[in-house]
Amino acid sequence: MWLKETNREExxxxxxxxxxxxVDAFDYMIYTFxxxxxxxxxxxxxxxxxxxxxxALISSAIGGWxxxxxxxKYGRVRILQLTVLWFSLFTFLSGFTxxxxxxxxxxxxxxxxxxxxxxxxxxxxxxxxxxxxxxKAVGLVQSSWAVGWGISAIAFWAVYAxxxxxxxxxxxFWLGALPALFILYIRRNISEPEVYRETKAKLARTGESNSFxxxxxxxxxxxxxxxxxxxxxxxxxxYSVTTWLPTYLKxxxxxxxxxxxxxxxxxxxxxxxGYLTSAWLSDQLGRKRCFMLFAVSAxxxxxxxxxxxxxDGAMMVLGFPLGFFLSGIFSGMGAYLTELFPSHIRGSGQxxxxxxxxAVGAVFPxxxxxxxxxxxxxxxxxxxAAGAYTLVVIACLLxxxxxxxxxxxxxxxxxxxxxxxxxxxxAEH
Numbered sequence: 001m002w003l004k005e006t007n008r009e010e011x012x013x014x015x016x017x018x019x020x021x022x023v024d025a026f027d028y029m030i031y032t033f034x035x036x037x038x039x040x041x042x043x044x045x046x047x048x049x050x051x052x053x054x055x056a057l058i059s060s061a062i063g064g065w066x067x068x069x070x071x072x073k074y075g076r077v078r079i080l081q082l083t084v085l086w087f088s089l090f091t092f093l094s095g096f097t098x099x100x101x102x103x104x105x106x107x108x109x110x111x112x113x114x115x116x117x118x119x120x121x122x123x124x125x126x127x128x129x130x131x132x133x134x135x136k137a138v139g140l141v142q143s144s145w146a147v148g149w150g151i152s153a154i155a156f157w158a159v160y161a162x163x164x165x166x167x168x169x170x171x172x173f174w175l176g177a178l179p180a181l182f183i184l185y186i187r188r189n190i191s192e193p194e195v196y197r198e199t200k201a202k203l204a205r206t207g208e209s210n211s212f213x214x215x216x217x218x219x220x221x222x223x224x225x226x227x228x229x230x231x232x233x234x235x236x237x238x239y240s241v242t243t244w245l246p247t248y249l250k251x252x253x254x255x256x257x258x259x260x261x262x263x264x265x266x267x268x269x270x271x272x273x274g275y276l277t278s279a280w281l282s283d284q285l286g287r288k289r290c291f292m293l294f295a296v297s298a299x300x301x302x303x304x305x306x307x308x309x310x311x312d313g314a315m316m317v318l319g320f321p322l323g324f325f326l327s328g329i330f331s332g333m334g335a336y337l338t339e340l341f342p343s344h345i346r347g348s349g350q351x352x353x354x355x356x357x358x359a360v361g362a363v364f365p366x367x368x369x370x371x372x373x374x375x376x377x378x379x380x381x382x383x384x385a386a387g388a389y390t391l392v393v394i395a396c397l398l399x400x401x402x403x404x405x406x407x408x409x410x411x412x413x414x415x416x417x418x419x420x421x422x423x424x425x426x427a428e429h
Contacts (some may be wrong), residue, residue, distance in 0.1 A: 001135050003063050006063040006129070006130075006133065006137075006322075008383050009128070009191070010073055010128055010129055010130075010356065012189045013124060013129075013174075013190055014125060014128075014129070014140065015130045015135055016023060016080075016182075016186050016190050017121040017124060017125040017141045018140065018141050018144045019081065019124070019144070019179075019182060020083075020084055020097065020117050020121050020133055020143070020145045020179075020182070020227060021117065021121055021141055021144045021145060021148070022137070022144035022148035022151070023084070023087075023088075023148060023179040023182070024087065024114050024117050024118065024145070024148065025144065025145040025147070025148025025149050025152065025156075026148040026149075026152045026176070027087055027088075027091045027114065027176045027179075028114055028174070029055070029080070029148065029149045029152045029153075029395075030152045030155070030156065030172050030173070031052070031053070031107065031141065031150070031415030032053075033152065033153065033156040034156075034169045034172070035049045035168075037165045037166075037168075037169050037301075038100070038103075038169070040101065040165070041165070041166055041169075042100060044100045047078075047289045048100045048232055049100075052100065052104050052107050052423070053062045054362060055104055055107060055108045055111070056107045056108060056110065056111035056114070057111065057256050057358060057359075057362045058108075058111070058114050058240075058359060058362060059108045059109070059110075059111030059115070059354035059361075060111035060112070060114045060115030060116075060192075060355070060358065061291075061356070061358040062111075062112060062115070062357065062359075063083070063111060063112030063113060063114065063115035063116040063356070064115035064118060064119040064349045064351050064354060064355035065115075065119075065352050065355045065356075066112070066116065066117030066351070066362075067079055067082075067115070067117070067119045067324060067347070067351055067357075068084075068116075068119045068120070068121050068123070068211045068347035068348050068349070068350055068351020069347065069348050069354065070082075070234075070347075071120045071123060071347035071351075072212070072343065072345060072346065072347040072348050073084070074191050074372060075196065076120055076124040076127070076192060076193065076196060076347070077124065077190050077191065077192055079116070079120045079177065079184065079185050079348035080117065080120045080121055080124060080186060081183045081187065082113075082116075083113045083114075083116035083117040083120060083177055083306065084117060084180065084182060084183055084186070085113075085180055085183055085335065085359055086109075086110075086112060086113030086114030086115045086116070086177070087110050087111075087112075087116075087117065087176075087179075088113075088176060088177050088179045088180040089177070090107075090109040090110035090113065090114075091110050091173055091177065092173065092174055092176050092177035092268075093106050094106040094107060094110065094173040094176070094396075095169075095170040095173030095174040095176075096170070096174075097169070098272050111180055112190070112226070115350075115358070117264055118354070119257040119345065119347065119354065119355065120336075121141065121349055122138055122141065122334030122335075122337070122338065122350065123286075123334075123338055123347050123350055124193065124332075124336050125137055125138055125141055125334070125345055126138050126334055126338035126339070126407075127195050127196060127338065127343070127346075127407055128193045131284065131404050131405060131406060131407070132404065133283065133284035134277045134282075134283070134335045134338075134339075135279055135283035135287065135332050136280055136282075136283050137279075137335075138332070138333075138335040139278055139279020139280070139282060139331030139332060139334075139335075139336075140275075140276065140279055141274065141334070142275050142279070142331045142333075142334065143271075143272055143275030143276050143279070143331070145271070145275070145327070146268050146269075146271040146275060146323075146327065147271035147272065149268055150265070150268045150272075152265070153264060153265070155172060155175065155270070156172065159171050159172055162171075165303070183237065183298070185425055187257075188314060191359045195407050196207055196343060197270060198343075199342075199343040200411050203344060208344070209301070212345065212348035212352070213371070214344075214345045215348050215349045215352060220341075220345075220349075220359055223340050223341070223347060223349075223399070224353060226395050226398050226399045227336075227337060227340055227349070227395070227399065228351040228352070228353045228356040228357060228391060229332070229357075229391055229393070229394070229395040230291070230333075230353075230357070230395035230396065230399065231353050231354045231355075231357025231358070231363055232356065232357040232360045232388070233357075233388045233389060233391030233392035233394075233395060234291075234295075234330060234357065234361075234386035234396070235357045235358050235360075235361030235362075235386075236332065236357070236360065236361035236363075236364040236384070236387075236391070237295075237298065237299075237302075237326075237361075237364075237385045237389050237392075238326055238327075238361070239361050239364050239365050240364045240365060240368055240381060240385050240388060241302055241381065241385055242326065243365040243368075244365060244369075244377065244380075244381050245302075245306075245381060248306065248378050249310070249315065250303070251318055251322040252377060252378065262279070262316065263315070263316055263319050266319040266320050266321045266323075267320070267323040268318060268323065269319060269320060269323070270320035270322060270323025270324040270327075271323035271324070271326070271327035271328070272292075272320060272323075273315060273320075273323075273324055273328075273329050274323060274324035274325060274326075274327045274328025274329075274331075275327055275328055275330070276279035276331075277324070277328060278290055278294060278328035278329065278330075278331035278332060279332065280320055281293070281329040281332075282331060282332030282335065282336075282403075283381055285334040286401050286403045287332045287335065287339075287401060287402060287403055288396040288397075288401050289397065290332050291329060291332065291336075291392055291396050292392070292393050292396050294325050294328055294329035295389040295392040295393055297321075297325045297328060298325035298326055298329065298385075298389060298391070298395070299370060299385060299386050301318070301321055301322060301325055302354070302381065302382060302385045302386070303382055303386070304318070305322070305378075306378035306379070306382045307378070308358060308380065329392075330407070333354065334350075335405035336402060337349065337350040337353055337354060338350060338404075339399055339402035339405040339407070340357070340399070340400075340402060343353075343407065353371060361388075364384050364388065366382045367384060368381055368384050371383070371384070
């Protein structure tokens with residue numbers, strides 16, 4: 001197994017990033033289980049529940065961008081600790097809220113750390129792991145989202161079985177403070193990647209700038225724009241399907257399996273398998289081929305969901321490939337964005353592109369809601385999802401392949417003219 005080829009420092013960093021992102025998933029997904037409780041206890045409307053979720057997504061996009069800038073300036077490890085402390089604190093404080101308005105504020109603030117942790121953690125692990133395993137390593141970290149999602153589901157069922165729901169939701173939020181203890185592990189066991197330390201030393205000697213505005217300079221701007229388009233397509237499709245498909249299948253197809261824990265676990269299992277499979281494929285086939293394979297497969301699957309007759313039994317079976325392709329496509333993203341930008345602006349570039357996609361992608365569900373006033377909801381979902389995955393394919397065709405890129409010699413972005421990058425793929429370190 002490839003993990004046996006990693007050294008102790010690489011494994012410690014991998015563990016830290018895996019746990020950090022898994023905790024991210026727990027703190028974010030736990031809210032989705034609590035919405036019915038808030039509707040009952042507070043009389044919160046579905047619109048208010050949606051505003052809270054959207055607010056957290058928008059703030060996470062801002063947080064991811066800012067954390068990337070700060071990681072280039074102050075270090076990956078230091079900012080990783082800050083993001084973990086930040087989202088743990090505001091998840092904990094959410095347990096003391098007394099109204100939807102108060103919860104909106106704490107979840108917005110929690111989102112800043114939630115978005116920041118991914119941006120910093122993915123850069124850290126990609127810079128630390130040697131090139132031939134980079135895609136698998138970052139993909140493994142990405143798979144921890146499914147683990148955190150599953151743990152949040154189990155914690156929800158366990159706490160609600162022991163405590164009445166008027167207090168159970170507070171306990172679940174308070175549990176969100178525990179990850180702050182993880183900072184002690186990071187401080188003792190994780191150091192800055194060598195490539196980052198060398199870059200900082202070089203900047204200090206030469207007096208060169210690492211301002212985040214450099215991601216928009218000529219030669220880099222094309223990479224920034226196309227990478228942002230790639231992230232927009234991935235996340236626009238994901239939000240479109242995960243936001244509206246359950247409503248479509250329940251309200252228009254009248255399927256009951258969506259309400260069962262069994263279906264949820266099948267979906268989570270598919271997501272976990274998709275993350276790991278895509279991570280392996282991104283190192284075998286290349287980043288772009290893997291993205292396009294998963295985009296086309298997901299588009300076909302969504303078309304089947306919205307156009308073909310589906311029974312409860314078929315829905316249960318299709319839950320696995322749905323999670324597999326919708327989630328798996330993200331596995332190679334952290335490694336790819338890391339390889340596209342040189343070290344001195346890597347955090348800024350990755351933070352901006354991924355979170356630009358998150359912010360724009362968050363608009364897709366609203367577009368589907370508007371379109372569904374003049375066409376069937378299933379058709380609107382199909383159009384937007386297909387369009388989003390088309391953006392993924394277009395961006396892949398225009399961006400360079402970076403598989404195997406040597407991050408120790410990356411003073412310039414990988415082929416900023418967006419030509420094929422085969423000639424720029426250096427030997428791994």
